Amino acid sequence: MLQSHQLTFSYSPTKRFSFPDIRCNDREAVLILGNSGTGKTTFLHLLALLLRPESGSITIDQTDLTQLSPAKTASFRAAHVGIIYQRPHFVSSLSVMDNLLMANYLADKPQDKDRARELATHLGFADHLNKKTNQMSQGEQQRVSIARAVMNKPGVILADEPTSSLDDVNCARVVALLREQSEQIGASLIVVTHDQRLKDEFSNQVIL
């Protein structure tokens, strides 16, 4: 469960953002739509506490993130939040398998190869586990980053423009997989996008 309350943030006195309150229960999904420059990524970074809000609060699974120390924030994020970025990024020197296991490792959790294989089979890249990530197509890479986001079974999945660089077929597939995976692990799914193709997929929408 994720809930935000009166979040504001400013990069400079003239560039201030205040964001609508959102609430997303477990197994639910919220789509946040907005054009470029409306602070979509900023909002997502605030929700993930990659940025500290100027005021307001964010609660994930009954923990108020704004009350945590920076070190606690990092470990809380590692364990409870899975993030998918606009362009899939990986540690390019490592194999797909190692990139998945890295989510476990950095969150100080046991490295679960079976879960990685299971996810890979389910998301359709089981044949690529020993490849480097840059040998895969964009659609495949985005599916790997979904798998990486759910490796630790987080309570919240945040996706920043997950489909903007994908064609229609891959776009539909990625959205379906995102929803399916977050429901399976009982997470709240929040997707931030300007991609109008996603409008019809989500009933719960917030316009920035």
Added chain:
Amino acid sequence: MNLLKISWANLKDKPLSSFLSGLLMTLGITIISLLLLLNKQLDEQFSRNVKGIDMVLGAKGSPLQLILSSIYQIDAPTGNIPLEEAERLTRNPMIKTAIPLSMGDSYQTFRIVGTDKKYVDHFEATVGQGTLFQKELEATIGARVAEVTGLKIGDTFSGSHGLDGEGEEHGQAQYKVVGVFNPSNTVIDQLILTPLSSVWAIHAHHDEHESESVEDLEEDHDHEHEHDHEHEAEEAREITSMLIKFRNPMGMMIARGINNNSKLQAALPSIEINRLFSLLGIGVDTLRGLAVAIMLIAGISVFVSLYNSLKERRYEMALMLSMGARRTQLFGMLLLEGLVLSLIGFVLGLILSRIGLLLFSMQAEQNFHYSLNDISILPEEWLVLGVAVLIGILAAALPALGVYRMNISRTLAEE
């Protein structure tokens, strides 16, 4: 999955720049190690053999040559001196012992040295099998000689003129092996020792033979020549040099007297060897400086390649931070990349320097019969390891500090 594995993967991902950095490190360490090894072993060999010899008496010429030929058996002798005069000069209360040496012949490039028991005692060499030479044409051979030539007790051989093994053989007089020395790690290991009288005898035969062969051509001078020769062999016995030990350091004074007032030369090994080492030292210092420079360049190469790859890997770093990595963890991971290169360079450098030493030793054994094959790790090499590790870590630390300044959100959003 752990930090070391990620570091290793990163190094493998950039094989060329890792190879360059590793190669430079290896090269620097190889040169330094090789210098250390050579320096130590030459120093040991030189000081072990010079121990207890305060002065060398020989024919006029280069004092260094006299020392090298008489003590180390690695240069040509300066010439012969009359035994009588040498004995007269060394009949001095300041002189404790005087060991006569006579050389000029060899067997399969091993030098045949005419001397007496004092020479053997001086090096504290012991006879392993058989006995020490006693009579004319008896020979006791060094351990290396026995090993290489396969000579055994009871075998006979004839020496050849000169020291390079290519001289004409003294066919008439055969040496008889009566004993083999235990290995002593001194110059004795590669010598064939025989009484002084053998050398005189051999050369007497030799000269006779020579004069006979020219007899026909020089009939007029025949008689005269024969006479000369006999005179020479019986009365003016010659040796090559004398190794001298003083009773006290004041003996040094004798050297000047001999050099000024006689036809002989007295050379002081301590001075000549210092001179030799200071000549060599210039080269050694230059090489060492070069090796340190190469190691520093290795450090710069690590720095540049890490700096460049970190620019490319900024997003990766931010990603790992957003996934829960601590900044110290990432910093450590980058340090490991420098450290791993240093360690690889160190290990390969040690191996290569040993190979280099063995090659050098083979060469030295062939030319000088000196073996330098102690390949154990020297204490100084741990210092080299320390320096290499320091260079690797420093070179990695400078760019890696950027991890602490990184703004995660901005880096992730920049893309």
